[in-house]
Amino acid sequence: MMNSKTSFMISILAIAIVASALYFVFPEGISAQQEEKVFVTHNGVIVKTTGEVLDPVYAAATVDFEPDKFLREFNYGKVSKLEDGRTLREFTIIAEDTKVMEISPGVFFNVWTYNGTVPGPTIRATEGDLLRVKFINNGEKTHTIHFHGIHPAEMDGVFEMVGPGGGEFTYEFIAGPVGVHMYHCHVMPVEEHIARGLYGVYIVDPKEGKPLADEMVMVLNGFDTDFDTENNTYAANSVPFYYQNNPIQINKDELIRVYVINILEFDQINNLHMHGNLFDYYPTGTYRVPSAYTDMITLSQGERGIMEFKYEYPGKYLFHAHKVEFSEKGWVGIFQVNDNSDQESQTGIEYGS
Numbered sequence: 637m638m639n640s641k642t643s644f645m646i647s648i649l650a651i652a653i654v655a656s657a658l659y660f661v662f663p664e665g666i667s668a669q670q671e672e673k674v675f676v677t678h679n680g681v682i683v684k685t686t687g688e689v690l691d692p693v694y695a696a697a698t699v700d701f702e703p704d705k706f707l708r709e710f711n712y713g714k715v716s717k718l719e720d721g722r723t724l725r726e727f728t729i730i731a732e733d734t735k736v737m738e739i740s741p742g743v744f745f746n747v748w749t750y751n752g753t754v755p756g757p758t759i760r761a762t763e764g765d766l767l768r769v770k771f772i773n774n775g776e777k778t779h780t781i782h783f784h785g786i787h788p789a790e791m792d793g794v795f796e797m798v799g800p801g802g803g804e805f806t807y808e809f810i811a812g813p814v815g816v817h818m819y820h821c822h823v824m825p826v827e828e829h830i831a832r833g834l835y836g837v838y839i840v841d842p843k844e845g846k847p848l849a850d851e852m853v854m855v856l857n858g859f860d861t862d863f864d865t866e867n868n869t870y871a872a873n874s875v876p877f878y879y880q881n882n883p884i885q886i887n888k889d890e891l892i893r894v895y896v897i898n899i900l901e902f903d904q905i906n907n908l909h910m911h912g913n914l915f916d917y918y919p920t921g922t923y924r925v926p927s928a929y930t931d932m933i934t935l936s937q938g939e940r941g942i943m944e945f946k947y948e949y950p951g952k953y954l955f956h957a958h959k960v961e962f963s964e965k966g967w968v969g970i971f972q973v974n975d976n977s978d979q980e981s982q983t984g985i986e987y988g989s
């Protein structure tokens with residue numbers, strides 16, 4: 637005869653055996669009712685599944701990036717006046733790291749984004765403005781924003797870590813110095829956080845303004861789609877060959893001003909050569925005296941400057957990396973110079989007052 641203590645022990649044992657057997661049948665837990673998820677595979681196929689996915693695949697939120705729009709889009713923020721008369725410019729920048737971008741036809745890549753695109757928005761201010769940048773990290777990894785330029789140490793975006801899942805930090809500093817700068821994530825490994833796309837352009841204009849020009853931004857970048865720390869694609873503004881297939885329309889005899897930044901990871905240098913013309917080059921855009929009149933600049937990672945030129949003759953002109961490997965993998969574009977210099981520019985800058 638079993639006494640009550642023994643039968644109690646056997647009951648416990650039986651429950652334990654059943655529970656552990658079920659564990660092997662439903663390793664995720666008995667009650668796990670898995671939801672159907674949508675993924676994009678490496679070759680771009682969209683898959684719906686409730687099962688486990690072994691090959692690296694990405695959630696199917698896609699990036700909507702238009703190089704034509706990005707080229708001439710400047711973000712001046714929400715503008716107001718402070719009591720002391722200073723201009724306040726407020727921005728909100730949201731980081732995400734789960735989106736997929738079709739970086740080239742049929743090539744899907746998990747990019748990490750500021751405000752949903754690579755590069756992030758081009759931020760623009762006038763020297764002396766107060767910038768207030770509310771940063772929200774909606775990613776799954778820790779991120780920050782490190783701005784180039786002059787600011788207090790605690791606004792440098794390096795030592796404070798803004799945690800995933802909605803972490804917040806507000807960067808606040810006076811815009812300066814005049815020039816073309818950048819911002820990027822500064823979380824280790826920085827190489828990965830930049831190569832995945834967490835960067836953008838930050839322009840500081842002089843108080844007295846600049847001569848009216850057709851202005852545009854070129855961020856020289858690339859993507860390492862097979863994770864071997866070598867880039868597979870190269871471009872101005874993310875999409876290989878985009879401005880070759882969709883030439884940039886400019887006017888003959890009109891002043892063109894290009895803010896150019898090299899943010900390329902993994903390669904020692906990048907460069908830019910322009911056909912049929914030469915340009916004034918202002919390194920970092922900090923001085924109003926050009927350092928060179930040339931058709932070619934070479935930039936290490938993080939180097940940037942302003943190019944100014946006018947085309948004398950209409951027609952098609954290439955611009956591209958003179959490092960031929962890069963141009964053959966996508967870093968090439970065309971200026972279509974139109975003979976309508978009698979018309980006013982459609983794209984003259986305004987300082988977003």
Ligand SMILES: [Cu+2]
Binds near residue numbers: 779780821823829834
């Ligand atoms: Cu980051």
